[in-house]
Amino acid sequence: MENFLVSSYDYKLPEGLIAKYPASPRDLAKLLVYDRKKDKIIHTVFKNILDFTGESTFIFNNTKVIKARIFGKKESGGKIELLLNRPYKNGYLVYIRGKVKAGSKLYFDNGLMAEVKELLEDGSRIVSFKLKVESEKCKALDFLELINILEKIGHVPLPPYIKREDEQIDELEYQSIFAKKEGAVAAPTASLHFTDELLKKIKEKYFLTLHVGAGTFKPVEVKDIRKHKMHSEFYEIPECTAKILDSNKEIVAVGTTVTRTVEYYAREKKLSGECDLFLHPQNPPIRVNHLLTNFHLPKSTLIMLVASFIGRIKTLEIYKEAIEKKYRFYSYGDAMLII
Template identity: 40%
Template sequence: MRSSELDYDLPTELIAQHPAHRRDASRLLVCDRATGAIRHRTFSELPGELDRHLVVVNDTRVVPARLHLRRQTGGEVEVLLVEPLGEGSWEALARPSRRLRQGESLQASDRGSQGSPVELVEELGEGRWRIRLEGEPSGELPLPPYIREQPDDPERYQTVYAHDAGSAAAPTAGLHFTPELLARLDHERVTLHVGLDTFRPVTTRTVEEHEIHGERYRVNPSAWARIHAAERVLAVGTTTTRVLETIARGRPLEGRSELFITPGFEFLRVDSLLTNFHLPGTTLLALVMAFAGVELTRELYALAIHERYRFYSFGDAMLVL
């Protein structure tokens, strides 16, 4: 598949800057592949669209991973924690990275809430560093660059069922659920800690040439037993989809998923997909195209733009049955 097939034009004003006033008040574009029917609903009406589905969510929690720091020379540095490596070490992105030096200690800047110093342990290339941090991170939530300001309530960038901290970004399809709505659904939880490489643009000539990096996942045996036996499974988001399809291929219940889902992929356990509208040129959009079909995905995105749906992390959702 040519990478250019992941492109589409989106009016800037459709990029949602704030979450809906109520989580389940966002819009829901429903596509029933069996009948070809298209419906415009609100997210609170999701239960009425499901038939004998077990709903599977990703209960990862976003780390306050954006640290505003300064060098001893006074220069400001932004460090974004990507993944814990154990014993206080993290893989991180630092910018500007070119002048930083191994062994250097960075202190909290006037902008930051991170109290402990950060030590640059080892340069990993492409702006990545292995760093050492004392205690738990206490920076800002790592909102995507297209969202220009932090939400008034930081919990709006967490799902209501977020539990296991470890993600550099939210599994955004789950942001629409309220506790009351979730209680109406038969559901199970899995965990996949979202890394920034999920959102890294595809820059290779073909999608298949793109290298996707692994992300940590974990599924309880009892949860997988229910998921495996379910008549129909609705995956909430692309991250949940990757977990389920990884394990369905015989991988262990805990590990790293390097599964790259592109058009032509055979889905073994996911029957329906709930997802937000994704950026062009990303592996997330490639996964949606793999599930719904390239042309149908293009049609649904064009319809969503025409109907003025809100896009990206704080935007509306799409259900493909």
């Protein structure tokens, strides 16, 4: 039963081990390798990763982080902060810091305005975005038009545990070098360690897209993790990638987002849709052979995903050793490879 108690996935992390900036260069981050067959931990640096993956095929997430955080004002003049999450129904799902009600209008730079359509119970809001073009006329915006405006006025949506404002360095560093398809509001962080040089050395690599949403930071609020309702995120798998997934080739899933997408496809065989798969010790992987990931928040669905590969007790043992060895944690932190 302990494996299903959210409290059983807790650990204490010294504040100083939360990475506020990335390693430089990217591939000099630390890498903890756990060999399941030998039950052995190896400490190395990320640029040596290919020494441990053999002839495995790498699967990457090519989603691109958008400048989803914007600051504006209410009609009353009060300040407001909005985080775009994703397109939703006939509008957009967002999080708003500041009190609003249905019908509220919010104003941002460059003529961008938002109208609050609905307040949802989970704290998110549905809004529509429009652009003020002349006098009182407004133009409805499609997703690409909205992204273009956000690129000019928005901020990089750093995770809440990186307790600083975004800087120019984040526009480059909080993005993988192969980011292509815009739509994520959080980076697939295991990808952040790859350099052009390292990527060229990988013989077989394929891509898929899962747009990481703000739900990735949503806490598990039930005592029994099996009752947790997982957030959903849009994904798309090219046919060439699906062929690899349908084969018996050994694959390295680069990150939890790739893992969830591959495992969802292995169960549903759909090339696109909404992925809401929750991996944990009672729902282990059936297709991914090797997992590359960062170190995750206590009591999060992400640490539970790691436990779906190696069990809760071993996961916590490894995290304890990583803390003792002064690994850096979370989005800009060091990495872990399970083989």
